[in-house]
Amino acid sequence: MQLSLRRWRVVSLMAVMSASAVAAGAQDASVRAAVEAGNKKFSAAVTKGDAAALASLYTTDAQAFPPNSDVVKGRAAIQAMWKGVLDSGVTGAELATTEVEAQGPFASEVGTYVIKLKDGAVADRGKYVVVWKKVAGQWLLHRDIWNTSQPAPKP
């Protein structure tokens, strides 16, 4: 009796644990779909050269962390940052999501990027972490940091 009760407890505990793992997995999957949809809009805006559309994918109090720069805070500054990138000749941003871990209104995404120029040349390739935040039903980029995977230029 003692043993079977203990076994029942273990089985119950495992059921609870796997139910919450399934729930977490289901949430991650649906958030991942929203994140990937956001990234599609992002890439489309880059191809279109539309810095305002890019900025609208961020929260109003978003922060971006470009290499070789201070922190860029808020939509207006983020729009100006992307305008600078687009003006430099960038016409493509391929984003590939590696993972999404979601918890409530926050989700962290890891992914890789390839930045291309008009002639198709690769300007940069690297990786990023984005903290997404759900605001009024919409998942938006909230914290956005990346760096290159290419070797450092020889001094």
Add this chain to the structure above:
Amino acid sequence: MQLSLRRWRVVSLMAVMSASAVAAGAQDASVRAAVEAGNKKFSAAVTKGDAAALASLYTTDAQAFPPNSDVVKGRAAIQAMWKGVLDSGVTGAELATTEVEAQGPFASEVGTYVIKLKDGAVADRGKYVVVWKKVAGQWLLHRDIWNTSQPAPKP
């Protein structure tokens, strides 16, 4: 009566909202304290030149994203990465937390770093985003990405 009932509902709703805002704020503050304690251990391990201690501050399935490198996955690889940094002459890492946003077992931290060499010279200064994860009651670095705020070297 209609009006006062509506008013009561609004007041109740505001009370619920501010109570959950207070709860979120309180959680952020206690998690921030844990994150800052983790960063103190991190800086102490750098000063000590202890790559194993650095690795132990990460989750077992952590990922680090160093500039000019591919993704570094897992404690063993992260330990090797930090050993390389320490062997290159780094003896100081000053970390300053700018913000912590916590949600359940995840928290995203934004901060700035200063890396110093033995003679006190600044090797690099920049910013980072760390996704922390609470595992068995302990907050650990789970995703760790950074980049320099210094200007790009002239080609």
